[in-house]
Amino acid sequence: MLAHFILALRTAGIPASLTEYLTLLRGMKEGVADYNVDDFYHLSRATLVKDERHLDRFDRVFGEIFKGLEPPAGDPGTEVRIPEEWLRKLAEKLLTEEERKQIEALGGFDKLMETLKQRLAEQKGRHQGGSKWIGTAGTSPFGAYGYNPEGVRIGQDESRHRRAVKIWDKREFKDLDDDVEIGTRNIKLALRRLRRFARQGAATELDLPDTIRATASNAGSLDLKLVPERHNTVKVLLFLDIGGSMDDHVRVCAELFSAARAEFKHLEHFYFHNCPYERLWKSNRRRRDSEVSTFEVLRTYGPDYKAIFVGDAAMSPYEIIQPGGSVEHWNEEPGRLWLERMLRHFRRSAWLNPMQERGWQGYHSAQILRQVMENRMFPLTLGGLEAMTRELSR
Amino acid sequence: MxxxxxxxxxxxxxxxxxxxxxxxxxxxxxxxxxxxxxxxxxxxxxxxxxxxxxxxxxxxxxxxxxxxxxxxxxxxxxxxxxxxxxxxxxxxxxxxxxxxxxxxxxxxxxxxxxxxxxxxxxxxxxxxxxxxxxxxxxxxxxxxxxxxxxxxxxxxxxxxxxxxxxxxxxxxxxxxxxRFPDRATMEQIVQSHFPDIKQELAREALNVFFEVRNVSELKKKPATSELLDWLKLLMIEDLPPEVLRSQDPKTAIPPLYGALLKNEQDVHLFERLAFLSRQRQR
The missing domain is CATH 3.40.50.300 (P-loop containing nucleotide triphosphate hydrolases)
Structure with missing residues (x-):
């Protein structure tokens, strides 16, 4: 049973190993868990999870494996309302970008969620009367958009309604999971990840105290010691897509920007719209005055700058591959050519996409850009940022 | 053992x-x-x-x-x-x-x-x-x-x-x-540190504290240790609990906020929010 549990954890991406498994068994033997399900949950969590980002996944697997171990019905438990955030998150996972747009057109997401919530409340009342779930009636507006109520776990909510809630089912660590988009807490972590990558720009310098120490232990004959320099020598150029479809992602981009600003001494940023062309600009408010030619940017910043493009890559494919395809001006040369020029110039580059990774499939333009970037397109999540920093510091 | x-x-x-x-x-x-x-x-x-x-x-x-x-x-x-x-x-x-x-x-x-x-x-x-x-x-x-x-x-x-x-x-x-303690746990923690705190003061202070924490744009959210420092200050100054009720727009920034907000940007943010709420009340 426990081995099965470990395997399930590993499948879910929690790196639990044999060592930890044995530790857990020893812990049980020593009686730390006291034959109590909650304590066993706490003990196995302390033993098997080593990173708060995995706590949510752990809770999910635990719930899955130990279904039916919950205390018998009748226990006084907390009732769970469906938090709005939760519904929204799940719906976002289930719906594609286009479907979301469609919903937007139909009076907005909030209204739809409001209706769904109402419907749910009704459902609880009516269920005792013996009527059916949402969706089977065929008239629900949610069905029309491929919105499967099972996905929102309406069923589970109902069953929990009468039972004590299991701790692992509350899933309080949800916002610490590393696949979710960056939030206020998570951006701090991301920032730290950038710092680590910033420290790797290493040179060597004389370590005076260590030289003295080594010379002394060497009985007086000189022994030079060198250490890697701690200076933050990494230079970063940020190219930010602005306006249009990027409006949805303004907050996360601003967070990334301010994080990067605090981290890098050599940080320059430029804006573009959808795809970089022959002109970029430094300030969005004074766009006309602050425009610079892309050639000038390439001349000014050496190949040792790491170029990071931030954009959702959602546009018409013509904006990338056709001369004159830009939505706001006549461009002599296609965006693709400009992008390739920049990629040739900068030795290290990557593209950060604030859109969820599964959403990329829906855009031909995202596919093209990914190809141009030679697959160096990463989602703007903690996992994605880490992959990017690894790629950039290779 | x-x-x-x-x-x-x-x-x-x-x-x-x-x-x-x-x-x-x-x-x-x-x-x-x-x-x-x-x-x-x-x-x-x-x-x-x-x-x-x-x-x-x-x-x-x-x-x-x-x-x-x-x-x-x-x-x-x-x-x-x-x-x-x-x-x-x-x-x-x-x-x-x-x-x-x-x-x-x-x-x-x-x-x-x-x-x-x-x-x-x-x-x-x-x-x-x-x-x-x-x-x-x-x-x-x-x-x-x-x-x-x-x-x-x-x-x-x-x-x-x-x-x-x-x-x-x-x-x-x-x-x-x-994890960051929830309200009930926080009340216990306050009780354990200040057994003779006035109930009303503790309640109002916790209201303000969780309100401050709810402001999502804060750079550094106050945590338990900040709350305890702040309560200590409030008790030393012997402020009446009414002061903490932010109904009066002039006091929308909590008194002795220095113990809670550790960053001048956060203080600015709070002043701006206070200003906005004053505008709204007019």
């Missing part, structure tokens, strides 16, 4: 109790993470008190080396003594300075060893301590002796998540993430 549980001065959740007791029973290090100000360091002091063991604290800085926790060979002192013709120079053992880990290993009774903020040190630091923490022994090259722990100390390690810790290191630890 005595067990760790919630005390009158430290409110521990059940999962924390289990994690600590597992670490004590299986004699493995306990790694504690959590938002700054949620009582990671205090935990070690409380564990030491609950188990009746002395506490050895090792605070890590960015320049701390793993070796410093074991011992240091003071070569410069030996060189100087050698030039002065001191007889001590012939025994290298005179120049071995013990570190905190050695102290913990050499203690006659089991101790609690706190390795505070391990993430501040170099990335390789935890790796350098792997064997030492696993076997609870190390080798002193200069004197060719092996130092072995008389009793395996209870090791508590805290981290603020500034750097990721190596997997091999994590394998050997128990892990606990201190």
């Amino acid at each position: 005595s067990r760790f549980q919630t005390t009158s001065t430290y409110i521990a959740s059940r999962d924390l109790e289990v994690a600590v007791n597992a670490a004590v029973a299986l004699q493995r290090p306990l790694l504690v993470k959590g938002e700054p100000g949620t009582g990671k360091t205090v935990l070690a002091q409380e564990v030491a008190r609950a188990l009746g063991m002395p506490l050895i604290e090792w605070h890590i800085k960015s320049t701390t080396k793993a070796q410093q926790g074991l011992y240091e060979y003071d070569a410069v002192a030996r060189l100087r003594d050698g030039q002065l013709g001191d007889a001590r120079v012939h025994d290298i053992g005179n120049y071995i300075v013990r570190g905190k880990l050695w102290d913990a290993f050499a203690a006659d009774a089991p101790v609690v060893l706190l390795i505070d903020e391990i993430d501040k040190a170099d990335i390789e630091f935890p790796n350098d301590l792997l064997l030492e923490l696993d076997r609870m022994q190390f080798f002193v090259y200069e004197t060719r002796e092996t130092v072995k722990a008389k009793h395996r100390p209870v090791v508590i390690i805290t981290s603020n998540n500034e750097k990721e810790l190596p997997d091999a290191f994590l394998r050997r630890c128990f892990f606990h993430y201190i």
Whole structure:
């Protein structure tokens, strides 16, 4: 049973190993868990999870494996309302970008969620009367958009309604999971990840105290010691897509920007719209005055700058591959050519996409850009940022 | 064996109790993470008190080396003594300075060893301590002796998540993430620290505190330790609880906010919010 549990954890991406498994068994033997399900949950969590980002996944697997171990019905438990955030998150996972747009057109997401919530409340009342779930009636507006109520776990909510809630089912660590988009807490972590990558720009310098120490232990004959320099020598150029479809992602981009600003001494940023062309600009408010030619940017910043493009890559494919395809001006040369020029110039580059990774499939333009970037397109999540920093510091 | 549980001065959740007791029973290090100000360091002091063991604290800085926790060979002192013709120079053992880990290993009774903020040190630091923490022994090259722990100390390690810790290191630890306490727990914590606080003041202060925490754009959200500092100030100033009721727009910024907001941008943000709410009320 426990081995099965470990395997399930590993499948879910929690790196639990044999060592930890044995530790857990020893812990049980020593009686730390006291034959109590909650304590066993706490003990196995302390033993098997080593990173708060995995706590949510752990809770999910635990719930899955130990279904039916919950205390018998009748226990006084907390009732769970469906938090709005939760519904929204799940719906976002289930719906594609286009479907979301469609919903937007139909009076907005909030209204739809409001209706769904109402419907749910009704459902609880009516269920005792013996009527059916949402969706089977065929008239629900949610069905029309491929919105499967099972996905929102309406069923589970109902069953929990009468039972004590299991701790692992509350899933309080949800916002610490590393696949979710960056939030206020998570951006701090991301920032730290950038710092680590910033420290790797290493040179060597004389370590005076260590030289003295080594010379002394060497009985007086000189022994030079060198250490890697701690200076933050990494230079970063940020190219930010602005306006249009990027409006949805303004907050996360601003967070990334301010994080990067605090981290890098050599940080320059430029804006573009959808795809970089022959002109970029430094300030969005004074766009006309602050425009610079892309050639000038390439001349000014050496190949040792790491170029990071931030954009959702959602546009018409013509904006990338056709001369004159830009939505706001006549461009002599296609965006693709400009992008390739920049990629040739900068030795290290990557593209950060604030859109969820599964959403990329829906855009031909995202596919093209990914190809141009030679697959160096990463989602703007903690996992994605880490992959990017690894790629950039290779 | 005595067990760790919630005390009158430290409110521990059940999962924390289990994690600590597992670490004590299986004699493995306990790694504690959590938002700054949620009582990671205090935990070690409380564990030491609950188990009746002395506490050895090792605070890590960015320049701390793993070796410093074991011992240091003071070569410069030996060189100087050698030039002065001191007889001590012939025994290298005179120049071995013990570190905190050695102290913990050499203690006659089991101790609690706190390795505070391990993430501040170099990335390789935890790796350098792997064997030492696993076997609870190390080798002193200069004197060719092996130092072995008389009793395996209870090791508590805290981290603020500034750097990721190596997997091999994590394998050997128990892990606990201190969540930010909910309102009920927070009330308990306040009670345990200020048993004679006026109920009304505590309630109003907690209202303000959770309101402040709810402002999502804050750079540094106030945590438990900030709340306790602030309450202490409020009690010293003997402010009536009415002041905390932010109905009056002029006092939308909590009194003595310096204890809660640690960043001038946050203070500005608050002033702006206060201004907006004043506008709205007009």
